[in-house]
Amino acid sequence: MSVATTMEHQAHAAEPAESPITPESWGKLGMWIFLSADAMSFGGLLAGYGALRYYSHDWPRPMDVLGIALTSFMTFLLIVSSFTMVKALSARRRGDLGQTTIYLALTALGGAIFLGLQAYEWSHLIHQGLTLTGNPFGSPLFGTTFFILTGFHGMHVTAGVIYLVITIFMARRGAWGYNEVEITGLYWHFVDLIWILVFTFVYLL
Amino acid sequence: MAHSGAAHAHKEPNYFGIIVVLAILTAAEIGVVFVGLPRFVLGVILVVLALWKAGMVALYFMHLKFEKKTLAVIAVTPLILCALLMFALLPDSDPERNLQKDAAGAVPSAPQTH
DSSP states (O other): OOHHHHHHHHHHOSSOSSOSSOTTOHHHHHHHHHHHHHHHHHHHHHHHHHHHHHHOSOOOOHHHHHOSHHHHHHHHHHHHHHHHHHHHHHHHHHTOHHHHHHHHHHHHHHHHHHHHHHHHHHHHHHHTTOOSSOOTTSOHHHHHHHHHHHHHHHHHHHHHHHHHHHHHHHHHTTSSOHHHHHHHHHHHHHHHHHHHHHIIIIIIO | OTTHHHHTOSOOOOHHHHHHHHHHHHHHHHHHHTTTOOHHHHHHHHHHHHHHHHHHIIIIISOGGGSOHHHHHHHHHHHHHHHHHHHHHGGGGOHHHHHHHHHHTTSTTOOOOO
16 A cells, blocks of 8 residues: 555544454454453453462362263353354345344353253252352352352353344344344353353363 | 455354364363373363363354454453463462461461471
C-alpha cells in the first residue's frame, strides 16, 4: 500500500473500520480480549487450588468422593455441545436459518442438561456433608475449592445458555449474522475448554 | 454482512473428526487413571492430554489456527501468566515450612533457628 493511499485512508476515517487483528469485526477482538482476562480468573482459581491442595495432608482422592461416571458424561456432553455450536455456525454461513436455530437450540440444551447434572451432583455432595467450609472426607479446603471452581464454571455455563438463547432470537430476526454467531461460539467453546482443565485438575488428578 | 465472504475464506475443518479425537482423548484420560501409574507419571500424562484437548478446541473450534498470529499471542498470554502465578504461589504450598509456621504461631516470640 502506498503512502498516499494510507494517508487518504486515515483522512477518511478517524477510527479504522476494521480491526487490524480480526478484520471481520471489532467484536471478535473484544470477545478474545475478554476471554483472555476471564482465563486469568480461572487460572488464578486453579493455581490457588493447586497450592492449597499441595499444602494439605489429608486431601481426599477426588474420584473416591465425587465418582467419575457422571462427570465423564458431563464432559462428553460439553464436547458434543461444542460440535453442535460449530454446526450452527456452518449453517449460518450457508444462510440456513432453520438449521442454525436447531443447532443453537441443541447447544443450549446441552448446556442446560450439564447444569442440571451439576445441580444433581452438588446436592448429592451437600447431603453427604461436603460444603464450602466442611468436608467429612478430609481437608475442608477441598470443599471450598471444589464449590468455588465448579460454581464459577457453572455460572459461565448459565451465562452461556442465556447468551445462546439470545443469539437464537437475534439470528432469527436477522439482526445477528455469521460474525455475531461466531462470537457467541467463541464464548461457548471457551467454557468447554475451561471444563476440560477443571475436569483434569479437580476430578482426575 | 457486506464483507462476510472474506471473513471466513479458510476451508472448514473436519469438525466431526475433531470431536471423535476429543472423545478418544477424554476416554484415554479416564482410562489412564485406573492403570495405577506412579503419581508423577500420571500427573504428566493427564496434563499433556488436557492441554492437547484444550489446544484442539482453541485451534479448530475457536478457529485460532486460521486467525492472525497476533490473536494467538493474546490467547496464549494468560497461559504464560498462569504458569508464572503457579511459581509465585509455590512458596506458600511448602508443607514443611507452613506447618512450622503454624506451630510457631502459638508462641510468637520463639526464635526460629534454621
